[in-house]
Amino acid sequence: MYVWKCWRDSRSRFVTSVIALAALCVFLTYMEVRFGAGVTRGGPPQAVTHAWSSVTRVVLGGVASLFTLFLGLLMGVSGPGQEFKERTAEFLLVRPRPRRYWVWTGWSVGVLELSAMVLLTTATTFGTLAYLTGHVQTWRPLATAVPVALGGAVAYGLTYFMTVVARNDRQGLSYGFGILFIDLMLPAAASYYRNVNLPSVLGFMLNACKWVTGATPALPVGSLVLWTFIALALPFGAQLVLERAEV
C-alpha cells in the first residue's frame, strides 16, 4: 500500500530521469567514440581501447556520476518528511505501523528506483559502446553501476534525511544541496591548496570508476565501506528523527 503510493508519487520523476540520463550518456558515448577516439566500425584497436577506457571514465564515471548525484538529491524529497508540509502526516502516522516502517519503505523505493536508473543507464551506455566499436572489449564498465548507484544513494539519503528533519521538501532539498555542494567543493579545495585528502562522494565515484578501467591498481575498499555506511546511516538518522517527532 505504502510502496504503491511511493511509486505513484515518484514514477513520473523516475521515468523522466531514466530517459534523460540514458539519453545523455548514449549521446556522449557516441560523441566520444566517433570524434573523441576517432573510432569507426571495427576501427583501429588502439582507438577502440582508448574509447572503452575514456567512455568508462568520463561518461560513466564522470557525467553519469555527477548527474546521478543531482538526480538522487532531487528524488530524495519523497517519503514521510514532505507529508508534514502537506498536512497528511497526521493521517499517515496513525496507520498501524512503527515509524521506522515509513522511513525505510520510502527510502527503499527511492533507492531501488535510483539503482534501476543507474543500471539502465550503464547497460545502455555499455550496449552503445559495444555496438559502436563493434565488439565487447571488457565487461568491467558494467561494474561502474555499483559506485555510481552508491553515490546516488548517498545524495538521495541526504535529501531524504533533511526533508524529515525540516518537515518540508523544499527546505530539505536546499539543505541537501548545500551539504552536497560543500562536500564537492571542500575536499577539492583542501586537496588543491593544502594537499589534504578529505572524503568526497563524487571523488569516491570517480576513483571507483577509474579502478574499473584499470587505471588505479587499488580497489578503494575503505571508501566503499565508508560511503555504504553513510548511505545507510542517513535513513537511520531519519528514523531516529521521525520516531521522536510530534505532529
Added chain:
Amino acid sequence: MLLHVNPASGVPTYLQIETQVKHYIAAGALTPGDALPSVRQLASDLRISTNTVARAYQDLERDGILRTIPGGRTYVAENPGSFLKAERVRRLRPYARQIAVEGTQLRLDPREIMQLVQQELDALEEEHERYGNLDRKAR
C-alpha cells in the same frame, strides 16, 4: 408506533421514551402482546444511542410493563403491572407527592389540583376510545 425524542430538552432521552411508551399503553394505542421495535431499529430511527433505548426498555421491563423474549423482540407485557395493589399504590405515591408539591408551589388550591388530574384522566379516556375506534375500523 411513532416515538419522538427531543435531545435538547432537559429531560433525559431514556425517560422520554419510557414516558411515551407508558402513555401509548395507557391510551390503548399499544395493547398487551404488541411488539415494540428492536433496540437497534428504534435507536437507528431516532438517531440516538442504542444504550439509551436499551436502558428505557430495561427500565420498563423491570417495572413489568414490557417483556423481552430471550434473544428476540420486546412486547407489551400481558399483565402490565401484575403487582399487588399495595405495590402499585406505592409506586404512584412519588408522582402524587410531586403534583401536591408543585401545585402548592404554584399557589393552586387542592380543588384546582384535583380538577387538573381529573381532566388528564378524562383526556386519556378519550384517547383510549379513539384508538379503540381506529382498531375497530381497521378490522
Added chain:
Amino acid sequence: MSDMAIWTEKLVKIYPDVRAVDGLNLNVPRGVVYGFLGRNGAGKSSTIRILLGLARATEGHGTVLGFPIGREQVAILERTAYVSESKTLYGNLTPRELVRFTRGFYPNWSEQAVRKYSQLLEIPMDRHFSKLSQGNRTKVCLLLALSQGADLLILDEPATGLDPVVLDEFLRILVQDVVSEGKTVFISSHQLSDVEQIADWVGLIDHGKLLLEARLDDIKSEFRFVTVAGNGLPQIQSSEVLLLASEGSFQKYLVKKDADAFAAQLSRQGATVAEVSPMSLREIFLALVRKEETCTSGNVGEIAEAVSLPLS
C-alpha cells in the same frame, strides 16, 4: 482500566508556553458514545494526539483498549479509527485509490462497508481528493473510518461541511452499525446538539482539566437552573451549587444535585423560588465554562468549592 475503552491518569502535556493538558483523568467505558467537549484551546486536540501517539505526554499515563499508550501504540492503531479535524488526505489520489491505500493496513477491513457507505453518503469516488469540497472530504474520511472494522472510533469534528441530510444519515449509520455492535465512539465536537443527541457519556474539558464526566442522562436528571428572588438571601454552603448570575434581587444558580432540596431550603429561609428548570447540554456547557464571566456579583470560586451568599 483495561475494561475501559480509554483511560488516562494525571495526563499532562506541556508546550513551551502553555499547559495544554493539566492532570487529565479520562474514563471512557467500552461500547458507549462519549462526547468530548470543550472550548477551542481547552486541550481536546492535544489529548487526542496523545491517545493516538502523535504526541507524547509530558507526565502521566493511560491505556486505549487496554493497551498502554506509547508502549504498544501500533496495537492501539490497529484497532482505532481516527478522523482528524483537518481531514487532509493525499490530494493526488481519488477516494477509490485512498480506499485501496488504506485497506491494506487493516485485516478487518470491509469492502462491503465501502460500497454501502460510499453510496449512502453520496461520495464521488473517482474525483481527485484535492478537488473535493470540504463536505466530501469529511465524507471520505468518515468512509475510511467506518470501513476499517475498528473497535474504537475517535472522531474530531466529524460534522464539518456535512449538510443536514448527510449528517443525519451518518448518525444513523453510527448508531446502527457501530454503537449497536458494541464498539466505542469518542466524539470531540462543538456541535453540542449532535453530541447531545447521540452521546451516552459526556466529558467536559477546560484549561486541560476535566470539569465534568458523567452519563448524559444523569447530568440531565440532576442539573437544574434555580432562579430565586429575595432580599437578604441567607448563606448557603454547598459543593454542588454554583452562582451564575445576580441581578437586583434575583439570583440564578446552577445546582448539580438535589435541586429540589436546595430550592426548598431557600424557600424555608424566606426566598421565593421563581423556577427550577432542567438544562440543555448547551446551557450546562456554557454555565460551567463561562463561570467567571457570567457572574456579576464577583463572588464565584472554583467549581468544586463552596459558594457563599452575601448577607445584606
